[in-house]
Amino acid sequence: MKNFRGYAFVKSLLLVASVGFNGWALSQTTDGGTPVPALALSWEADIKPIVIDTCGGCHNAADASGGVILETQDQVVKLKSSIITVLNEGRMPLGDPGFGSSEEGKKFLEWLSAQPDPVSYYDSTIKPIITANCLKCHTRTKAKGGYAFDTQAQVEAARRIIASEVSRGSMPQGNRNFKNSPEAKLLLNWIKALETSPGS
Ligand code: HEC
Numbered sequence: 001m002k003n004f005r006g007y008a009f010v011k012s013l014l015l016v017a018s019v020g021f022n023g024w025a026l027s028q029t030t031d032g033g034t035p036v037p038a039l040a041l042s043w044e045a046d047i048k049p050i051v052i053d054t055c056g057g058c059h060n061a062a063d064a065s066g067g068v069i070l071e072t073q074d075q076v077v078k079l080k081s082s083i084i085t086v087l088n089e090g091r092m093p094l095g096d097p098g099f100g101s102s103e104e105g106k107k108f109l110e111w112l113s114a115q116p117d118p119v120s121y122y123d124s125t126i127k128p129i130i131t132a133n134c135l136k137c138h139t140r141t142k143a144k145g146g147y148a149f150d151t152q153a154q155v156e157a158a159r160r161i162i163a164s165e166v167s168r169g170s171m172p173q174g175n176r177n178f179k180n181s182p183e184a185k186l187l188l189n190w191i192k193a194l195e196t197s198p199g200s
């Protein structure tokens with residue numbers, strides 16, 4: 001028992017030392033900007049193999065399950081918040097709810113969290129429109145017509161049917177004037193831009 005306590009004490013000293021070291025390392029910056037972790041994980045060497053292995057079977061250019069392609073760093077970082085959500089909730093990879101807490105899953109989450117938040121027109125402009133006009137009836141727990149629009153990936157995946165419903169005035173249900181509003185115009189223009197921009 002004595003030995004065990006001694007061991008625990010040494011261990012806690014080591015823990016304090018390593019936390020102290022991390023704190024020091026995190027305060028160093030490359031260009032006076034964002035702090036960089038001491039042992040930065042790299043996309044190419046550490047993360048890409050995990051993503052291709054674990055997600056690539058369903059989220060490649062040919063299959064694009066749920067409208068999501070996860071092959072490049074850009075594609076992954078763009079969906080940072082959706083991916084963090086589905087990993088933490090154990091919803092992805094489909095059929096493997098333990099992945100988020102596995103060694104590799106934790107590595108992926110650590111790397112993702114350190115990525116800059118994508119500057120997103122969706123978050124600043126489109127998401128508030130969806131929230132105000134659609135979420136009352138279209139969330140994961142209350143998906144009228146089978147559609148949930150909690151995340152950008154869901155909205156992007158359903159963009160064609162959204163454009164068609166909104167432009168003919170059938171959605172939001174019970175508000176036939178929405179189609180003439182500035183918000184509807186922003187939403188429809190955003191969808192049109194997704195359709196015409198290369199690589200989407
Ligand atoms: C066996 C197939 C399969 C695998 C493997 C898989 N996915 Fe998916 N994924 C799907 C399907 C199907 C959907 C669309 C339906 C859904 O949302 O459940 C989806 C949807 C998603 C979405 C959008 C969900 C939302 O709520 O917007 C994200 C993000 C995602 N997957 C991330 C991942 C990540 C990250 C991995 C790897 C760790 C992964 N997926 C592995 C099949 C898969």
Ligand code: HEC
Pocket residue numbers: 130133134135136137138144145146147158161162165166171172173174
């Ligand atoms: C008051 C509730 C309500 C609101 C608000 C609402 N919807 Fe719906 N939505 C429904 C119901 C109910 C259905 C399923 C029955 C139907 O298709 O009319 C549906 C179905 C849909 C469908 C599938 C249509 C199809 O033919 O399968 C889409 C796409 C859709 N909604 C998009 C939207 C969008 C985009 C918004 C916001 C701009 C929105 N909805 C706001 C209730 C709502």
